[in-house]
Amino acid sequence: xxxRPSRYVPVLYILFLLLPIxxxxxxxxxxxxxxxxxxxxxxxxxxxxNYITIFTDPTWYMGYVNSLTYVLxxxxxxxxxxLPAAYAFSRYRFLGDKHLFFWLLTNRMAPPAVFALPFFQxxxxxxxxxxxxxxxxxxxxxxxxxxxxxxxxxxxxxxxELDETAYVDGHSFWSFFLKIFVPTIxxxxxxxxxxxxxxxxxxxxxxxxxxxxxxxxxxxxxxxxASTSGYELGLLAAAGTLTIIPGAxxxxxxxxxxxxxxxxxxx
Amino acid sequence: MSLxxxxxxxxxxxxxxxxxxxxVCEPGSFNxxxxxxxxxxxxLMKLMAGLEKPTSGEVWFGGQNVTGVSVRRRxxxxxxxxxxxxxxxxxxxNIASPLRVARxxxxxxxxxxxxxxxxxxxxxxxxxxxxxxxxGQQQRTALARALVKDADLVLLDEPLANLDFKLREELRDELxxxxxxxxxxVVYATTEPVEALLFGGFTACLHEGRVTxxxxxxxxxxxxxxxxxxxxxxxxxxxxATVTKTGAEFRLGQMVGWHTEGPLAGLPDGTYTVGxxxxxxxxxxxxxxxxxxxxxxLVTELSGSESVxxxxxxxxxxxxxSHGIHPFPVGSExxxxxxxxxxxxxxAAGRRITA
Numbered sequence: 001x002x003x004r005p006s007r008y009v010p011v012l013y014i015l016f017l018l019l020p021i022x023x024x025x026x027x028x029x030x031x032x033x034x035x036x037x038x039x040x041x042x043x044x045x046x047x048x049x050n051y052i053t054i055f056t057d058p059t060w061y062m063g064y065v066n067s068l069t070y071v072l073x074x075x076x077x078x079x080x081x082x083l084p085a086a087y088a089f090s091r092y093r094f095l096g097d098k099h100l101f102f103w104l105l106t107n108r109m110a111p112p113a114v115f116a117l118p119f120f121q122x123x124x125x126x127x128x129x130x131x132x133x134x135x136x137x138x139x140x141x142x143x144x145x146x147x148x149x150x151x152x153x154x155x156x157x158x159x160x161e162l163d164e165t166a167y168v169d170g171h172s173f174w175s176f177f178l179k180i181f182v183p184t185i186x187x188x189x190x191x192x193x194x195x196x197x198x199x200x201x202x203x204x205x206x207x208x209x210x211x212x213x214x215x216x217x218x219x220x221x222x223x224x225x226a227s228t229s230g231y232e233l234g235l236l237a238a239a240g241t242l243t244i245i246p247g248a249x250x251x252x253x254x255x256x257x258x259x260x261x262x263x264x265x266x267x
Numbered sequence: 268m269s270l271x272x273x274x275x276x277x278x279x280x281x282x283x284x285x286x287x288x289x290x291v292c293e294p295g296s297f298n299x300x301x302x303x304x305x306x307x308x309x310x311l312m313k314l315m316a317g318l319e320k321p322t323s324g325e326v327w328f329g330g331q332n333v334t335g336v337s338v339r340r341r342x343x344x345x346x347x348x349x350x351x352x353x354x355x356x357x358x359x360x361n362i363a364s365p366l367r368v369a370r371x372x373x374x375x376x377x378x379x380x381x382x383x384x385x386x387x388x389x390x391x392x393x394x395x396x397x398x399x400x401x402x403g404q405q406q407r408t409a410l411a412r413a414l415v416k417d418a419d420l421v422l423l424d425e426p427l428a429n430l431d432f433k434l435r436e437e438l439r440d441e442l443x444x445x446x447x448x449x450x451x452x453v454v455y456a457t458t459e460p461v462e463a464l465l466f467g468g469f470t471a472c473l474h475e476g477r478v479t480x481x482x483x484x485x486x487x488x489x490x491x492x493x494x495x496x497x498x499x500x501x502x503x504x505x506x507x508a509t510v511t512k513t514g515a516e517f518r519l520g521q522m523v524g525w526h527t528e529g530p531l532a533g534l535p536d537g538t539y540t541v542g543x544x545x546x547x548x549x550x551x552x553x554x555x556x557x558x559x560x561x562x563x564x565l566v567t568e569l570s571g572s573e574s575v576x577x578x579x580x581x582x583x584x585x586x587x588x589s590h591g592i593h594p595f596p597v598g599s600e601x602x603x604x605x606x607x608x609x610x611x612x613x614x615a616a617g618r619r620i621t622a
Contacts, residue, residue: 161347164318167338168345169412170368183355 021244027237035233050238060239063218066132068246070207070215071200073136074143078196079189081140082147087177089148090155091163101152104145115141116209123210134210135217139200146199147192154188155181190257197250201243218243268294268329268419270452275314275324275334284310286477287324292452297443297468299484300456302499307476308456312422315454316343328419341420344413348425350405352397358384358408359393365416383411386445403434410438414445421446423455427462439465460502464488472499494617497542503575503586506543506605508560512536517607520581525558525607534612534620542611548587550576550595554606560585561602564595578603 029043054060119138128134166176207217222239270292277285292298300308313319317338325334352361366376384390387407427435463470471481480496491497497505511518518524562578574593587603595601612620
């Protein structure tokens with residue numbers, strides 16, 4: 001058991017996975033000159049200049065605010081809409097329920113680009129263009145089916161007898177749903193919210209198409225900066241590092257639920 | 268406050284889940300629904316509770332037509348085979364749930380939950396969540412919640428089926444005591460005839476969505492109205508064979524015959540179905556009219572003091588349950604004796620002949 005070579009395999013794999021992230025963080029603390037001029041494993045002179053620029057320049061930090069705004073709106077809408085839908089799918093048999101459930105999933109199979117044009121036209125016509133709501137609504141197209149699918153798995157894991165017991169006890173439907181059922185599937189709601197958050201956070205095409213100035217997401221800000229002011233690589237790396245943080249933060253909170261979700265539900 | 272089903276039936280699409288059923292349960296009575304899995308016990312209970320609305324017929328309670336009245340407006344409680352508790356609430360809150368819905372005063376809730384918890388030995392667990400309890404404690408919690416609100420109708424759907432043997436016996440002893448001084452109607456579903464006999468009360472035999480017989484438990488057991496009821500209310504399964512009667516003689520196949528005395532002698536000649544309970548079949552010549560039955564041994568189950576022998580008799584599988592150890596080898600030809608003085612006779616339609 002001294003040094004079996006197989007022990008290094010996971011270590012190498014993890015190093016391999018972490019390398020790009022390390023490089024991004026590494027670059028974010030360098031000056032653009034150092035990045036372009038030499039190859040260094042550690043920043044020779046650590047600079048916070050890039051981060052300071054991001055946190056002081058509104059075109060930068062508003063990108064984060066805009067992104068987080070539509071991501072959060074989207075997550076809330078998706079979960080709130082998906083909860084009753086998933087309940088219906090898990091508890092009732094109705095005409096075409098299986099087809100409808102499958103059709104919901106097929107929405108996830110089309111590339112977002114397909115919907116970019118109709119959304120652009122539609123939102124321009126009703127005056128939603130360049131608002132966080134526009135992006136949030138567009139993202140529900142993918143996220144509601146996903147959330148319904150995840151939640152339905154969790155809900156079907158709860159025996160129907162729980163509902164009946166609550167009714168026998170005298171609970172009304174909403175009293176049961178809000179006080180008993182929702183807390184029971186809290187893990188599922190956490191997992192669904194996490195996936196909605198992540199998909200909306202990383203989606204770029206719709207977010208860029210449906211915004212111009214007022215609601216510009218961070219990813220769009222990053223591409224613009226790269227093209228106008230030459231190669232501000234340090235700044236870009238810092239912005240990239242910061243985009244990882246919300247996701248990591250959310251994962252930290254739902255990490256136990258996700259493991260449970262893999263075991264129980266539909267993830 | 269009696270519960271009455273008047274030709275209540277439930278059809279789902281083309282399937283009949285419950286055939287038109289007439290049933291009256293008196294206040295303070297303990298009623299057992301006995302039947303195999305899928306016999307319709309749970310569905311019948313849901314009709315009684317108001318969780319399902321009968322597609323035809325009526326449900327009456329305390330002289331009122333409650334057909335289609337939501338279970339929320341009926342004073343009913345129910346315990347399932349699976350341990351159903353609210354996972355997000357403590358045991359205290361679980362038991363208190365029906366009282367909270369009824370907006371009872373906090374002090375009264377505390378008092379009632381306390382009494383219930385004492386009765387069901389849950390007092391040390393009140394602050395825990397159901398997932399932290401053993402199966403037996405979880406089912407006690409469900410029972411406590413069903414009993415705490417003084418329901419008029421308590422439905423217990425195989426509440427002991429998922430418990431291990433020891434706990435099942437323990438709770439089985441406690442159950443009748445819990446209802447002793449209550450005026451409520453208890454309906455208890457089970458697949459086990461032995462359980463029905465232990466509880467007494469009234470038993471309804473259910474077979475494929477039909478109540479084949481309903482009456483005092485002992486009577487239902489001793490005097491089944493038909494072959495199906497006898498089969499439902501027998502564990503191990505009742506042994507069945509076809510016999511022919513000519514004059515004063517009954518014959519089982521060509522070889523075995525016996526003479527009838529008493530009331531059965533008056534039956535017209537013909538073919539009958541005979542049912543012999545397993546404990547009336549023995550390797551020894553015992554009972555009022557032992558008739559030899561030969562068969563090939565399939566399985567022999569020996570417990571400490573009892574032998575259960577499964578054997579094939581003229582193409583039918585028979586079971587003998589007898590005292591003493593009879594270690595018959597599997598596959599051997601053996602002669603056993605069926606006590607025909609205890610046999611039940613059925614006509615071609617399966618009705619029992621009560622001569």
